[in-house]
Amino acid sequence: MSMIRDLRAAVRPSLRPSLRKTPTVYTAYDPTRDPSASSAVVDCAVYRDGRRVDDLDCLTPRGAMQQVRESGGFAWIGLHEPTEAEFAGIAAEFGLHPLAVEDAVHAHQRPKLERYDDTLFTVFKTIHYVEHAALTATSEVVETGEVMCFTGPDFVITVRHGGQGSLRNLRHRLQGEPELLSKGPSAVLHAIADHVVDGYIAVADAVELDIDQIEIDVFSPPAKGSTRGADTGRIYQLKREVLEFKRAVTPLLRPMQLLSERPMRLVDPDIQKYFRDVADHLARVQEQVVGFDELLNSILQANLAQATVAQNEDMRKITSWAAIVAVPTAVCGVYGMNFDHMPELHWRYGYPMVLLGITAICFTIHRTLKRNGWL
16 A cells, blocks of 8 residues: 555656646635625635735635745635636646545535545535524424535645535634644644534534424413314424434544544644544534434324324214214104104103103213213
């Protein structure tokens, strides 16, 4: 394996000049520009000794990389939903693998960690909790996005998809911690992972409140005019949102374990210790999400069981009243037959006696059914 790495290291520099033959025009990042202006490059900077280099040449990916090669440090380039044409020049400049570039452009990837020569490609799913006044059968609870991170010996390229998960505040916070940034690109990778997992924790706490409310609604007496089983749509919708949350959290466990346990040349040993903390937090969130899924299954089954019991109670009441109504129906049916010779047909007190008998029998049946809990 060492021979293969040496061979790759020897061949790689010879490939880069050929990749640079095609001139590439980049849109420089301007802090004063209109945020609504179309540009894939959100921010571009060079960091040397943990501090941002204030140089206009660093505002383009090519200029930033030239500064790094001449004076050291590392470049951090942030992009938002780049097209293939916008990303092609950057990919060529930094020698990114075509498969990783394709994943970064088209998005909708599973969280993962892959190594391409001297570059780590990491995919994170970002989760944002959608605030809502009341949970309904169509409420959107979580909104997902993606952050792809290319980590090399002297560069970090972050590609973000979706309206959430901005890294601007994270970059500003890191710039206030030069001793951490001085550890190189792996410090940025750790900060992104920690930022994403912290977002998972916040969303898990908010989703837990929604589940608690659903649980209270299911096991509380139904409101006047409502029926048991009316919460089924809300439970199912929340279960779907939890499943989407689970798809973002669970696949990330293995990459975080690799970054925290396996020595990697691109990850500073001091930074690797911090990945263990991220992996622990992620494992806790994963346990929470699995618990949410199981709890919602139990709540859904309880809700359906309550609906079934309510239906059985309704059927018992209907059956009871049908039994009571059957008595006058039978008696009236008998005396409605057109026969000349029928008992008590011409008796003066026959009519009131029949009504009294029907009332007595119906009262007895009603009392018996009510005592047995059918009414």
